[in-house]
Amino acid sequence: MSNFLDTKKRLPNLGIGLGLRRELASQTLESKNRIDWLELVPENYMGLGGACRERLESVREKFPLVTHGINLSIGSTDDLNDEYLRKLKELLNFIDAPWFSDHLCFTSCDGIYMHDLLPLPRCREAIDLIAEKVKRVQGVIERPFLLENISYYMNVPGSQMNDAQFLAEVIEKADCGLLLDINNVYVNSLNHSFDPYQYLDQIPLERTVQIHVAGHKQGSQYVIDTHGAAVVEPVFELLQYVLERIDANGVMLERDQNFPDFNEILDEVDRIRQISEASAKVKQAGIAPKTASALRQFERKQSTVGRKELAEVKHARVLSA
Numbered sequence: 001m002s003n004f005l006d007t008k009k010r011l012p013n014l015g016i017g018l019g020l021r022r023e024l025a026s027q028t029l030e031s032k033n034r035i036d037w038l039e040l041v042p043e044n045y046m047g048l049g050g051a052c053r054e055r056l057e058s059v060r061e062k063f064p065l066v067t068h069g070i071n072l073s074i075g076s077t078d079d080l081n082d083e084y085l086r087k088l089k090e091l092l093n094f095i096d097a098p099w100f101s102d103h104l105c106f107t108s109c110d111g112i113y114m115h116d117l118l119p120l121p122r123c124r125e126a127i128d129l130i131a132e133k134v135k136r137v138q139g140v141i142e143r144p145f146l147l148e149n150i151s152y153y154m155n156v157p158g159s160q161m162n163d164a165q166f167l168a169e170v171i172e173k174a175d176c177g178l179l180l181d182i183n184n185v186y187v188n189s190l191n192h193s194f195d196p197y198q199y200l201d202q203i204p205l206e207r208t209v210q211i212h213v214a215g216h217k218q219g220s221q222y223v224i225d226t227h228g229a230a231v232v233e234p235v236f237e238l239l240q241y242v243l244e245r246i247d248a249n250g251v252m253l254e255r256d257q258n259f260p261d262f263n264e265i266l267d268e269v270d271r272i273r274q275i276s277e278a279s280a281k282v283k284q285a286g287i288a289p290k291t292a293s294a295l296r297q298f299e300r301k302q303s304t305v306g307r308k309e310l311a312e313v314k315h316a317r318v319l320s321a
């Protein structure tokens with residue numbers, strides 16, 4: 001029996017949130033009526049004073065907070081960084097975060113940090129290594145931990161399984177939670193030509209505590225997960241597909257660059273809320289997620305949009321070859 005699934009039952013439902021970004025901080029603070037909670041990047045606040053600390057204190061007064069780290073480097077063969085964990089724990093205690101998260105990737109090698117979320121060889125050795133490290137992290141921090149599925153632009157040599165199988169095996173063996181990034185699933189499905197719905201059906205969605213929704217852009221060869229554009233319709237549809245099946249404890253928008261008028265960001269937060277509320281009604285009414293005919297219609301619509309975007313990717317690859 002999974003301890004984590006028991007833990008998840010006791011976690012609060014935070015509602016609909018936004019990633020805290022310095023550029024948007026003042027407008028975010030004024031929008032408590034439309035944003036329920038915030039996610040912050042712990043590396044921007046750990047052990048820091050001055051303006052960072054002031055910002056942290058003002059958001060802590062108004063919003064529930066969780067952290068989403070980038071430097072835990074859980075998939076690295078480097079050992080865990082005790083100093084990093086100590087500072088992270090201190091921050092998590094200060095904000096009293098109900099959970100915290102990082103990425104299923106590696107960001108360091110031989111103690112050198114590469115400032116990028118790098119994909120792992122999807123093999124048994126990696127699963128065993130990560131599961132053991134996740135258990136140690138949870139033991140030190142003493143709060144529920146989630147791993148996020150990353151966007152990746154290459155399949156690392158030595159892989160023995162697909163990304164969905166790898167993700168599923170890691171989080172089940174580690175007995176941790178899932179931070180499901182819907183945009184990453186969609187972007188990966190375009191870049192690596194798989195069905196995003198099948199991907200979702202292959203992973204233990206019941207472990208989802210938090211969900212990310214974001215935008216992306218068409219690069220010269222790949223679709224790039226930029227968090228710098230509006231969320232596309234197929235991503236909202238995938239979100240609906242997930243929320244009609246499971247209860248997440250928090251869904252949020254990631255917008256990290258190319259900032260539009262803040263009202264556009266708030267409108268996207270509202271859209272996520274509408275989908276979340278509509279999905280809750282479907283679950284409460286005991287309606288099977290999507291009747292067969294609605295699902296067919298939904299899939300047709302999705303595949304039309306998805307096919308168009310995939311065709312553009314392939315066209316761009318041909319031009320740049």
Ligand SMILES: [Fe+2]
Nearest residue numbers: 148181212254
């Ligand atoms: Fe994400």
